[in-house]
Amino acid sequence: MYHDRAAGVVRFLWAKKMEAKDIHKEMLPMYGEHCMSRQAVHNWVQKFSEGRTNIEDENRAGRLVEIATPETLQRIEDIIRAERRATPLRLPRTARF
Numbered sequence: 001m002y003h004d005r006a007a008g009v010v011r012f013l014w015a016k017k018m019e020a021k022d023i024h025k026e027m028l029p030m031y032g033e034h035c036m037s038r039q040a041v042h043n044w045v046q047k048f049s050e051g052r053t054n055i056e057d058e059n060r061a062g063r064l065v066e067i068a069t070p071e072t073l074q075r076i077e078d079i080i081r082a083e084r085r086a087t088p089l090r091l092p093r094t095a096r097f
Contacts, residue, residue, distance in 0.1 A: 006036050007055035010044040020045040 006027070013023045020042040027035050 003036075004055055006031065007044055010036075010041055011048055011055055014045050014048050 009027060009030075010023055013026060018026070021038065023045065024035070024038045024041045027041070
C-alpha cells in the first residue's frame with residue numbers, strides 16, 4: 001500500500017515537471033526514514049517518461065505469487081507431518097504446486 005501511494009506522489013510531482021532529485025527532496029519530510037530511495041524515484045520517473053501510467057508493480061519473472069487457500073495450507077501441513085525435516089526451501093520441490 002505504501003509503495004503505491006509513494007509511486008502516486010512521484011507521478012503527481014513528475015506531472016508538475018519536477019525532476020527526480022527534487023521529487024525525492026520533496027518526499028523526504030513526508031515519509032522520513034521510510035521514503036523510497038532516490039534511485040527508486042528516478043526509476044519511476046523514467047517509467048512515467050516512457051509512457052507508463054499504472055503505479056502498481058507489474059508481475060515479473062522470478063517474482064513469487066503467493067496464494068494462501070485452505071487447500072494449499074492443508075497440503076503444506078500434510079507434507080510437514082509426513083516429512084518432519086521439511087524446510088521452507090524444500091517445500092516447493094516436495095509439494096509440486
